[in-house]
Amino acid sequence: MIETIDSIDIDFHKLIENSLNAIFILGEEGKIHYCNKAVLRLLKLTSIEEILHNSLYNFIPTYIHGVCKERLNNVLLNQQAIDCIEAQMIRKDGEIIDVEVKTAPLKLGNEVFAQVVIQDITDRKLAVKLFSEREKLASLGQIAASIVHEVKNPLTRVKGFLQLLKQDQPHNFLDTMDSELEKALTILHSLLFVSKPDLTDEPFVSIELSKEIESTLSLFQEKLENVKLVIQIRDSNKKVVGKRNSLLKAIFNLIKNAIEAISEEGTIKVEHYYQNGWVHVKVSDSGVGVSQEQLKMLGTPFFTTKDHGTGLGLTQVYTTIYDQGGDISVQSEVGKGTTFHVKLPALKE
Numbered sequence: 001m002i003e004t005i006d007s008i009d010i011d012f013h014k015l016i017e018n019s020l021n022a023i024f025i026l027g028e029e030g031k032i033h034y035c036n037k038a039v040l041r042l043l044k045l046t047s048i049e050e051i052l053h054n055s056l057y058n059f060i061p062t063y064i065h066g067v068c069k070e071r072l073n074n075v076l077l078n079q080q081a082i083d084c085i086e087a088q089m090i091r092k093d094g095e096i097i098d099v100e101v102k103t104a105p106l107k108l109g110n111e112v113f114a115q116v117v118i119q120d121i122t123d124r125k126l127a128v129k130l131f132s133e134r135e136k137l138a139s140l141g142q143i144a145a146s147i148v149h150e151v152k153n154p155l156t157r158v159k160g161f162l163q164l165l166k167q168d169q170p171h172n173f174l175d176t177m178d179s180e181l182e183k184a185l186t187i188l189h190s191l192l193f194v195s196k197p198d199l200t201d202e203p204f205v206s207i208e209l210s211k212e213i214e215s216t217l218s219l220f221q222e223k224l225e226n227v228k229l230v231i232q233i234r235d236s237n238k239k240v241v242g243k244r245n246s247l248l249k250a251i252f253n254l255i256k257n258a259i260e261a262i263s264e265e266g267t268i269k270v271e272h273y274y275q276n277g278w279v280h281v282k283v284s285d286s287g288v289g290v291s292q293e294q295l296k297m298l299g300t301p302f303f304t305t306k307d308h309g310t311g312l313g314l315t316q317v318y319t320t321i322y323d324q325g326g327d328i329s330v331q332s333e334v335g336k337g338t339t340f341h342v343k344l345p346a347l348k349e
């Protein structure tokens with residue numbers, strides 16, 4: 001039907017066909033009688049024919065079939081609309097996405113169908129999850145900081161008495177005890193540092209990250225024997241504002257992890273460039289990679305898969321980057337490698 005408003009023709013069929021939300025008209029057993037173009041994007045299909053006259057249940061994980069059937073029957077038989085619910089769908093390539101679904105009865109002729117409007121909320125859910133992960137990190141950090149304070153003082157006293165004992169009566173057991181204690185104190189110190197980066201009274205200064213990257217890489221010279229290093233620095237004069245030592249330590253930790261991820265031979269690529277107000281730093285390696293499960297754990301204090309790891313390196317990286325108004329993302333594939341992508345707000349010139 002065509003109507004006019006202020007001399008503009010509105011073709012309602014076109015409006016629905018091109019709506020940004022995915023729209024379906026369903027019959028019994030979820031049979032798809034109609035769907036608009038947004039469905040192609042939603043489910044990554046190439047043509048509507050791939051889905052038309054099929055059942056929508058083919059694109060819904062089986063664990064929610066029961067509840068979906070119940071709701072659809074309610075719409076078709078009792079003609080009741082259903083409030084917005086969250087569900088999941090399966091794309092053609094197998095990817096599972098989070099969706100928000102609204103359903104209402106639609107009478108066409110004598111028959112009642114269900115009109116279903118679906119919106120992809122995967123990005124929104126991810127943003128909420130990331131936010132809660134940052135909160136989790138912050139509260140874990142607070143707990144860690146208070147434990148560190150409690151434990152550090154007695155250990156420091158023990159270390160003092162050990163020194164006295166060693167002077168009195170040297171013994172190699174005492175030396176071992178001393179060095180083990182030193183290790184524990186170093187871990188506690190770095191835990192304090194990563195859990196409360198804002199406590200370190202470092203001033204904010206303007207930094208040319210590209211120079212810092214180059215000098216950090218030089219620290220790893222002898223560890224890079226079997227590793228091909230590719231450095232790609234663009235926009236080297238762009239500056240960021242931040243705490244210099246914390247940022248250097250973050251870059252150091254990312255490169256150290258990349259080297260440790262390569263067991264025999266491999267490549268590490270470090271990139272620096274400016275884009276849309278941000279200075280980007282990418283550290284990619286062709287190392288072992290991490291599984292999707294482990295990916296979620298990265299940055300959590302004490303998460304480590306290494307025999308002698310502390311699981312504090314990435315916590316330092318994440319807290320430092322967030323603390324300085326930046327963002328960090330990671331992509332990884334087991335056996336292929338990992339890329340950490342850091343963004344920091346560039347200093348306006």
Ligand SMILES: Nc1ncnc2c1ncn2[C@@H]1O[C@H](COP(=O)(O)OP(=O)(O)O)[C@@H](O)[C@H]1O
Pocket residue numbers: 253257258261285287288289290298299303304305306308309310311312313314315337338
């Ligand atoms: N570049 C990388 N490639 C593969 N795994 C990584 C990489 N960076 C970090 N990881 C994983 O994250 C874990 C935590 O890293 P981190 O916090 O630096 O602690 P640590 O290096 O002491 O284990 C590592 O044990 C490893 O499993």
Ligand SMILES: [Mg+2]
Pocket residue numbers: 253256257313314
């Ligand atoms: Mg590390």
